[in-house]
Amino acid sequence: MRLDLYDRLSGLLPEENIIKNEDMSRHTTFRVGGPADYFVKIDNSGSLNEVLTLFREMGLKMQEDYYVLGNGSNLLVADSGYRGVIVSLCGEFAECEIESPCIIRAGAAALNVAVANLARDNSLTGVEFAHGIPGSIGGALVMNAGAYGGEMKQVVKSVTAIDEEGQEVVLSSDELEFGYRTSIFKKKKYVITGCLIELNNGDKAEIERVMNELKEKRISKQPLEYPSAGSTFKRPEGYFAGKLIEDAGLRGYTVGGAQVSEKHCGFVVNKGGAKADDVYRLIADVQNKVFEASGVKLSPEVILLGDFDA
Known part of the structure; x- marks a missing residue:
């Protein structure tokens, strides 16, 4: 990792958002993994664009030199750590809100459980399956996460991301190449920033009943x-x-x-x-x-x- 990287990052982000030698066992659900050279917290789209521009200028490559972390729920980091930059999205990227009737706008760092709860609270059905899936929306999109007969493919209307040239792109559901535990993001090194989730009107009590039923199934069958x-x-x-x-x-x-x-x-x-x-x-x-x-x-x-x- 280049010696001037810290200085250049500190010119773009508050110093408290740049942590050296951060133990990754604190950021993965396995609770294992050694230190990352840099752990960088980015809370707004302007800062993200600036940091990704810096990475391109320095010739840094996604996964090899930097990795965009979700909730660490599907990640195994080596005991020797990671010789690169872990980018942790937070702030505006962790928000989710009702965009319009039956549409939720969710940032890449929004937790799946938060999106499912927001849908329930607004009597929207279709994403109950995500309530018990650990992790963030960004990770769920990459993996086309699913459980108990539901998957992201069924509810995602579009995804917003930053491509390898730094341009913002909006991909419709037909362009996402969703399959079993895969998507276009397995091939394209895009940074997902958020998505629109399209649901249906439902009965809040019934939605809650289904979510509780799935929760009980997980508790009884999975080693939580x-x-x-x-x-x-x-x-x-x-x-x-x-x-x-x-x-x-x-x-x-x-x-x-x-x-x-x-x-x-x-x-x-x-x-x-x-x-x-x-x-x-x-x-x-x-x-x-x-x-x-x-x-x-x-x-x-x-x-x-x-x-x-x-």
Whole structure:
């Protein structure tokens, strides 16, 4: 990382918004990961544009040299940390509001639960599924997050982002290339800033009933008492990842402080004191053992950041 980066960032942002050697275990739901060289908080679109312009001028590349963090709910940062800049959107990017009847405008850093609650409070239905999905809207858009039969694809009207040349673009739902746990943002290195979510009028009591029902399902079936990144593996076509893992005899399988959840085999959890390398090695072991047992290759949903041993 270039030595003059801090000085140039401090010319654009308040110094308290630029943190050196920030421990990433504080910013991921796995609660593991080493320090990032710089952790930068950006709370408005003007500052974001200036910082991204600086990165382009310095030849910094997304993911390799800087990473835009959501809620850290799908991220595994190496124990050695990240030799780059973590960009954390906050302030105006964390806001969500009713744009017009049946339309919610949500910033990329708005939490999924906040958007679902706003919809409920305004008797809007369609996004109940997102109430229990950890993370932010930006991350949910990248992954086309979903649960219990709902997914972002069903409710997103458009997404606003900044492209690789620094231009603001608005992508309609037809342009987002949503698929199972994927979107156009898996291919394009765009910085998502927000979206419009289109819902339907509904009954507030019924919306709340559905949300409570889904909450109870999560509590009863998922290991919410331990740090994790939610479902660790994508669902292979024709199979369920958790069932394949259980059938391979891996319920409770442990590497260091990381464990295949005894409650739900689709979750890798931090039972206490886990290192990022424990999680990484456990994921690799599960992939190998499931393939040996069933011939199915599991693909992780988790994004890796930093250097992991091969």
